[in-house]
Amino acid sequence: MILANAFCLFFFLGTGADPAVSAKSNQCLDAAKACNLNDNCKKLRSSYISICNREISPTERCNRRKCHKALRQFFDRVPGEYTYRMLFCSCQDQACAERRRQTILPSCSYEDKEKPNCLDLRSLCRTDHLCRSRLADFHANCRASYRTLTGCPTDNYQACLGSYAGMIGFDITPNYVDSSPTGIVVSPWCSCRGSGNMEEECEKFLRDFTENPCLRNAIQAFGNGTDVNLSPQNPSFQATQAPRVEKTPSLPDDLSDSTSLGTSVITTCTSVQEEGLKANNSKELSMCFTELTTSIIPGSKRVVKPNSGPRRARPSAALTAVSFLMLKLAL
Numbered sequence: 001m002i003l004a005n006a007f008c009l010f011f012f013l014g015t016g017a018d019p020a021v022s023a024k025s026n027q028c029l030d031a032a033k034a035c036n037l038n039d040n041c042k043k044l045r046s047s048y049i050s051i052c053n054r055e056i057s058p059t060e061r062c063n064r065r066k067c068h069k070a071l072r073q074f075f076d077r078v079p080g081e082y083t084y085r086m087l088f089c090s091c092q093d094q095a096c097a098e099r100r101r102q103t104i105l106p107s108c109s110y111e112d113k114e115k116p117n118c119l120d121l122r123s124l125c126r127t128d129h130l131c132r133s134r135l136a137d138f139h140a141n142c143r144a145s146y147r148t149l150t151g152c153p154t155d156n157y158q159a160c161l162g163s164y165a166g167m168i169g170f171d172i173t174p175n176y177v178d179s180s181p182t183g184i185v186v187s188p189w190c191s192c193r194g195s196g197n198m199e200e201e202c203e204k205f206l207r208d209f210t211e212n213p214c215l216r217n218a219i220q221a222f223g224n225g226t227d228v229n230l231s232p233q234n235p236s237f238q239a240t241q242a243p244r245v246e247k248t249p250s251l252p253d254d255l256s257d258s259t260s261l262g263t264s265v266i267t268t269c270t271s272v273q274e275e276g277l278k279a280n281n282s283k284e285l286s287m288c289f290t291e292l293t294t295s296i297i298p299g300s301k302r303v304v305k306p307n308s309g310p311r312r313a314r315p316s317a318a319l320t321a322v323s324f325l326m327l328k329l330a331l
Contacts, residue, residue: 040077044077047074061107061108075169098179109169115191117192117194131171151213153214157221186209
């Protein structure tokens with residue numbers, strides 16, 4: 001048993017050469033070596049490998065609860081540039097694909113003696129608030145869409161891969177179902193046997209993993225290096241609103257743009273007029289007061305302020321009426 005555990009540690013940490021495939025062609029082995037060069041990644045990876053490989057008793061091969069906790073810590077605390085390379089590495093042969101499948105130590109974290117019903121597994125997940133949240137994120141970000149080029153909502157591979165990795169470390173943990181290098185099929189450890197009249201719903205839930213074009217394309221794109229930056233290659237086209245055009249006061253046709261009333265002043269004052277003058281001494285309000293009290297002489301390009309130059313008295317309507325009455329009495 002000690003020798004077996006030592007071999008597992010040697011295999012997963014990637015401290016030696018893979019006898020089947022050279023390091024140059026095995027991206028999963030390269031990813032493991034890259035993780036070992038990062039102190040945090042190496043520490044947390046060694047931790048979950050040790051915990052998930054620790055046999056409790058002849059009938060209990062490991063402490064599944066502790067294994068799941070260590071896996072969650074690894075994927076939550078280590079940057080995706082390391083974890084994604086190990087989880088979604090591209091493979092050309094079975095040896096590489098098997099290393100990829102063994103990334104999460106499936107004998108402890110994934111597999112069990114019997115496969116439970118998928119709906120029962122989903123119900124168990126929903127009783128835990130964190131698992132429920134992670135599962136909801138997966139359905140939202142990896143939902144198959146036939147209206148986008150990538151098959152993902154808003155063509156976002158990053159969101160789908162992150163949601164998938166976020167479910168690792170729970171009872172509903174997904175993983176590769178086999179070590180085939182050509183076909184990518186992932187699934188939780190469950191089946192739809194014994195679903196009764198809920199079989200259709202169970203199959204639909206299971207197909208969200210096994211026959212999901214969004215998830216499959218996201219994994220392939222990352223492994224092939226066509227989505228290195230984890231960002232959508234073709235952003236979706238969204239309906240955009242026309243930019244709002246501020247209303248500006250109409251100017252006389254003979255007033256050129258070179259007058260002292262700049263466009264910025266007019267726009268600012270229009271905004272202030274619409275919102276109402278507030279009691280403050282802001283620069284914009286001062287500029288607006290200048291504009292609103294400025295007169296434009298018709299037929300001329302001159303701009304005159306009421307306070308500039310000598311004031312010319314303008315008779316009021318009441319004074320005009322009194323003068324007319326006195327003149328009539330004199331006659």
